[in-house]
Amino acid sequence: MPLNSPNQENTKSIKVTATSITASPTSVVFLKANQNRKGATIWNECPNTLYIDLADKVALNAFSTKLTSGSYYELPFGYVGAIAGMWEAAGDGFALVREFV
Known part of the structure; x- marks a missing residue:
């Protein structure tokens, strides 16, 4: 069964902001509210x-989702709050973040 939103006009986007976040073993705000x-x-x-959380801070023992290398995450529709992330350890790499407005 396909997902259906009765008010799709409010979910259309014409602008995307791209950000690259350098990997860090400490909590970093990926997107502000x-x-x-x-x-x-x-x-x-x-x-x-x-590790990602729908908040302005994340911890290895308090998160909403975790992404292994090469994984992708779509934010829940309608969530407009802050998003934070942190890696389990320092390393070479980054997160590609796209915000649709």
Whole structure:
């Protein structure tokens, strides 16, 4: 069964902001709260696991999702709050973040 939104006009986006976040073993805000956000994606381009939380801080024991190397995450529709991430360890790599407004 396909997902259906009765009010699709509010989910259309014409602008995308691209950001690259360098891998860090400490909590980093990936996106600040944005009332105009329609959606966001995060791609882990680091050999280490990335922990994400729908908040302004994340911890290895308090997160909403974790992304192994090469994994992709789509933000839940309608969420306009802050998003934070951190990697399990320092390493070469980054997260590709896209915010749709």
